[in-house]
Amino acid sequence: AQKITQTQPGMFVQEKEAVTLDCTYDTSDQSYGLFWYKQPSSGEMIFLIYQGSYDEQNATEGRYSLNFQKARKSANLVISASQLGDSAMYFCAMRERHNTNAGKSTFGDGTTLTVKP
Amino acid sequence: EAGVTQSPTHLIKTRGQQATLRCSPISGHTSVYWYQQALGLGLQFLLWYDEGEERNRGNFPPRFSGRQFPNYSSELNVNALELEDSALYLCASSFGTGGSAFFGQGTRLTVV
Numbered sequence: 001a002q003k004i005t006q007t008q009p010g011m012f013v014q015e016k017e018a019v020t021l022d023c024t025y026d027t028s029d030q031s032y033g034l035f036w037y038k039q040p041s042s043g044e045m046i047f048l049i050y051q052g053s054y055d056e057q058n059a060t061e062g063r064y065s066l067n068f069q070k071a072r073k074s075a076n077l078v079i080s081a082s083q084l085g086d087s088a089m090y091f092c093a094m095r096e097r098h099n100t101n102a103g104k105s106t107f108g109d110g111t112t113l114t115v116k117p
Numbered sequence: 118e119a120g121v122t123q124s125p126t127h128l129i130k131t132r133g134q135q136a137t138l139r140c141s142p143i144s145g146h147t148s149v150y151w152y153q154q155a156l157g158l159g160l161q162f163l164l165w166y167d168e169g170e171e172r173n174r175g176n177f178p179p180r181f182s183g184r185q186f187p188n189y190s191s192e193l194n195v196n197a198l199e200l201e202d203s204a205l206y207l208c209a210s211s212f213g214t215g216g217s218a219f220f221g222q223g224t225r226l227t228v229v
Contacts, residue, residue, distance in 0.1 A: 044223065109159045
């Protein structure tokens with residue numbers, strides 16, 4: 001069964017420093033996508049970054065990078081140069097492509113990030 | 118380019134009634150996903166529509182149903198509303214099952 005684990009319910013980081021949010025996953029599908037989303041207190045889900053299971057390079061989008069370690073089934077999000085506006089809940093998610101769970105995204109429980117001035 | 122739009126933003130219903138939530142995907146996206154997010158909790162997958170067909174559903178009772186129209190917009194129907202159905206309902210769209218999914222702003226359903 002597909003499962004996403006985010007072990008850090010809450011994280012604090014000083015403004016302008018980098019922070020890593022952990023995510024491990026479990027799947028039997030060979031083809032899947034991994035996603036990170038940001039959810040501010042307003043409730044909207046903002047897409048941050050995507051990594052395909054066959055992508056050999058780690059994904060990067062501006063200040064966001066995904067540290068993908070396939071053998072360890074790990075997909076950690078790294079935010080560089082944290083800003084006050086980064087304070088939000090962050091969700092890791094996975095979507096399988098081929099088996100009976102195709103299209104059925106699984107989300108982790110989320111990590112609340114607080115950026116301190 | 119317009120993002121995913123959902124309507125209404127807020128919806129208040131009484132127990133036993135039916136609720137209808139609507140979602141318009143990003144232009145060109147053929148897949149629409151529905152999720153339920155109860156207060157303070159993570160997202161639970163409800164339904165996935167692609168090319169007008171229901172492709173997969175999560176562990177929700179049959180009173181949660183929906184459809185996708187020829188223009189790829191989608192509707193989520195919740196029948197026989199229960200108090201625990203109160204949640205934020207999020208819709209997302211993607212170009213096929215492999216693409217990145219983008220979310221709408223959600224519909225907050227309150228059942229009283």
